[in-house]
Amino acid sequence: MSHEVELDELPAIHGAMAEFDTPEELVEACERAYSAGFRRMDAYAPMPVTGLAEAIGYKKNKVALCVLIGGIFGACGGFGLLEWITVVAYPHNVGGRPLNSWPAYIPITFECMVLIAGLTSLFCMLAMNGLPQPYHPVFNVEEFERASIDKFFICIESSDPKFNIAATTEFLRDLGGKEVTLVPA
Amino acid sequence: MATLENLDKKELIDPGPDRILGTGHDYETVTDRIAGIVYLPWKRSPKKWLVGAFISFLFVNLLMLAMWVLFAKGIGVWGVNIPIGWGFAIVNFVWWIGIGHAGTLISAILFLLKQDWRTSINRFSEAMTLFAVACAGMFPVLHLGRPWLAYWLFPYPNSMWLWPQPRSPLEWDVFAVSTYGTISLVFWYCGLIPDFASMRDNAPHLWQRKIYGVFALGWRNSAIHWHRYQKAYLLLAGLATPLVLSVHTVVSFDFAISILPGWHTTIFPPYFVAGAIYSGFAMVLTLIIPLRAWYNMRDLITLRHIDAAAKLMLGTGLIVAYGYAMEAFFSWYGGDKYESFMYWNRMTGPYGFSYVLLILCNIALPQALWSRRVRHNIGLVWVISIIVNCGMWLERFVIVVTSLHRDFLPSSWGMYIPTKWDWATFTGTLGFFMFLIFLFVRLLPSISIFEVREVVHHDRYMERAYEEKL
Numbered sequence: 001m002s003h004e005v006e007l008d009e010l011p012a013i014h015g016a017m018a019e020f021d022t023p024e025e026l027v028e029a030c031e032r033a034y035s036a037g038f039r040r041m042d043a044y045a046p047m048p049v050t051g052l053a054e055a056i057g058y059k060k061n062k063v064a065l066c067v068l069i070g071g072i073f074g075a076c077g078g079f080g081l082l083e084w085i086t087v088v089a090y091p092h093n094v095g096g097r098p099l100n101s102w103p104a105y106i107p108i109t110f111e112c113m114v115l116i117a118g119l120t121s122l123f124c125m126l127a128m129n130g131l132p133q134p135y136h137p138v139f140n141v142e143e144f145e146r147a148s149i150d151k152f153f154i155c156i157e158s159s160d161p162k163f164n165i166a167a168t169t170e171f172l173r174d175l176g177g178k179e180v181t182l183v184p185a
Numbered sequence: 186m187a188t189l190e191n192l193d194k195k196e197l198i199d200p201g202p203d204r205i206l207g208t209g210h211d212y213e214t215v216t217d218r219i220a221g222i223v224y225l226p227w228k229r230s231p232k233k234w235l236v237g238a239f240i241s242f243l244f245v246n247l248l249m250l251a252m253w254v255l256f257a258k259g260i261g262v263w264g265v266n267i268p269i270g271w272g273f274a275i276v277n278f279v280w281w282i283g284i285g286h287a288g289t290l291i292s293a294i295l296f297l298l299k300q301d302w303r304t305s306i307n308r309f310s311e312a313m314t315l316f317a318v319a320c321a322g323m324f325p326v327l328h329l330g331r332p333w334l335a336y337w338l339f340p341y342p343n344s345m346w347l348w349p350q351p352r353s354p355l356e357w358d359v360f361a362v363s364t365y366g367t368i369s370l371v372f373w374y375c376g377l378i379p380d381f382a383s384m385r386d387n388a389p390h391l392w393q394r395k396i397y398g399v400f401a402l403g404w405r406n407s408a409i410h411w412h413r414y415q416k417a418y419l420l421l422a423g424l425a426t427p428l429v430l431s432v433h434t435v436v437s438f439d440f441a442i443s444i445l446p447g448w449h450t451t452i453f454p455p456y457f458v459a460g461a462i463y464s465g466f467a468m469v470l471t472l473i474i475p476l477r478a479w480y481n482m483r484d485l486i487t488l489r490h491i492d493a494a495a496k497l498m499l500g501t502g503l504i505v506a507y508g509y510a511m512e513a514f515f516s517w518y519g520g521d522k523y524e525s526f527m528y529w530n531r532m533t534g535p536y537g538f539s540y541v542l543l544i545l546c547n548i549a550l551p552q553a554l555w556s557r558r559v560r561h562n563i564g565l566v567w568v569i570s571i572i573v574n575c576g577m578w579l580e581r582f583v584i585v586v587t588s589l590h591r592d593f594l595p596s597s598w599g600m601y602i603p604t605k606w607d608w609a610t611f612t613g614t615l616g617f618f619m620f621l622i623f624l625f626v627r628l629l630p631s632i633s634i635f636e637v638r639e640v641v642h643h644d645r646y647m648e649r650a651y652e653e654k655l
Contacts, residue, residue: 110427150211
């Protein structure tokens with residue numbers, strides 16, 4: 001299935017892609033590609049695969065930090081709003097009871113915390129993933145639609161300094177990739 | 186692509202109470218099985234689906250009519266009056282919210298507890314949560330009398346210089362229910378994104394691919410995306426867990442913070458939450474048992490799921506029974522005249538029949554679930570689940586109506602008789618709920634495809650490990 005193509009025939013290349021049948025093969029291929037010095041690459045699987053992101057060198061997942069900040073912001077915002085309503089905006093003397101009756105604000109504070117933290121987790125995850133994204137070169141590969149069904153892919157991107165069309169496709173074939181294709185950008 | 190026609194011919198066997206997934210599945214067949222239901226041409230919908238959707242649509246129209254009458258004539262068309270100002274509207278509100286809770290329990294709490302059997306039913310129960318919250322949310326608004334002013338419940342700068350009262354449980358309810366609805370939607374949509382991507386990639390028609398593609402947001406199954414996705418999903422589950430407990434706690438505060446005998450009890454929050462989960466599991470069973478039969482999903486929703494849900498129903502039912510027992514005990518042991526009269530009246534007064542039915546439906550009959558033979562008799566489990574649904578509705582009725590109808594002063598005693606418009610609104614929301622469920626199973630994958638793929642992978646891994654051991 002090798003495509004011996006001349007560089008100047010192609011307009012632009014996003015990278016080289018190889019297909020695998022099982023998640024274990026893909027993780028192994030990713031680990032070998034990483035130890036061969038490739039850094040700009042991505043792996044695609046129809047389900048979360050343990051250790052796959054780590055195999056291509058992904059370390060810092062900042063979603064949790066964002067959600068923590070969102071939660072703190074939500075809780076402070078909710079509590080602050082109630083304080084402001086009852087003490088500043090609309091102070092209401094009910095039988096001499098204190099205006100700042102903070103224990104009564106806890107349920108709403110909690111709900112605001114959950115609301116903002118929950119929304120942050122979805123939108124942060126999407127934003128960090130760069131979604132929504134209407135176009136991505138990997139979809140140019142016809143077989144790639146199986147990445148959301150039953151096949152596992154690795155794509156070494158052309159922006160990697162070690163990327164070389166001939167050598168990289170050869171390397172992917174060595175890894176045991178079934179279909180090695182170039183991804184048009 | 187294996188077509189659904191081929192699969193229909195195959196004998197789909199329930200693999201029994203030990204397996205989450207039928208044998209012989211791989212990544213592709215689970216995709217085709219689950220998404221195939223959505224791709225099925227409308228003309229080939231099961232007859233029962235068409236009949237069910239049509240009947241529930243009639244009830245949606247009844248709901249519209251009931252609302253129109255209510256808005257045109259006012260709250261007087263309902264049977265509520267002093268002393269019973271909270272009739273069906275609040276009964277139904279609490280009941281619907283409770284039904285939603287099992288969905289969150291299955292999707293969030295069982296996820297945190299790593300109960301892998303939740304996989305095939307979590308999507309469906311999340312949808313159930315969302316639709317139940319939609320039904321619940323309608324009632325307080327309809328009950329306002331002037332529902333077009335419902336936005337006054339939210340704090341916003343206004344020309345009247347007025348703000349809502351944040352010390353009131355009714356205001357807590359506004360925040361709790363609206364947060365619950367929003368987070369349930371977020372959780373549900375988050376779980377759907379990868380499945381939308383699957384459907385974008387393998388739907389038979391281009392227009393379907395386009396529609397699902399829009400909702401998939403360009404998801405491309407990247408490993409790094411999955412990593413962030415799993416973290417976000419885990420955090421959402423962690424947030425939804427205390428949320429679900431807080432929501433019904435706040436709902437119970439609507440009652441518990443008042444000084445009315447029968448409402449003013451500290452046991453209400455835990456006992457409401459247990460009751461909510463009880464009724465929710467009953468509703469999950471009521472819905473998935475016909476669904477798996479109609480769409481031939483016995484190999485995806487197995488006896489394992491039904492057995493586990495039935496056990497959880499039994500367990501939460503026992504907590505509810507403990508709640509009833511403690512309520513009765515403390516009304517006697519507390520020595521308060523009004524409290525003990527209230528309870529005696531609840532059991533033997535004009536609404537005594539509802540209390541007897543309640544004990545029968547919620548406590549007595551579900552004890553049959555102790556028996557393994559009953560739990561594995563799917564028809565019987567279905568009947569019991571409907572009985573529990575009725576029982577939990579009766580519980581809300583008993584709490585709301587019997588506590589209100591005998592006030593401290595005999596001169597202000599009264600009776601509540603629901604009118605035809607009360608019934609029309611209630612059955613209308615039932616139809617609305619069912620109609621949304623019918624549409625959901627037709628338009629979206631009702632089982633999480635990518636999570637079932639994980640089950641396939643796990644099963645293969647276990648098989649290999651087993652073979653290596655041999």
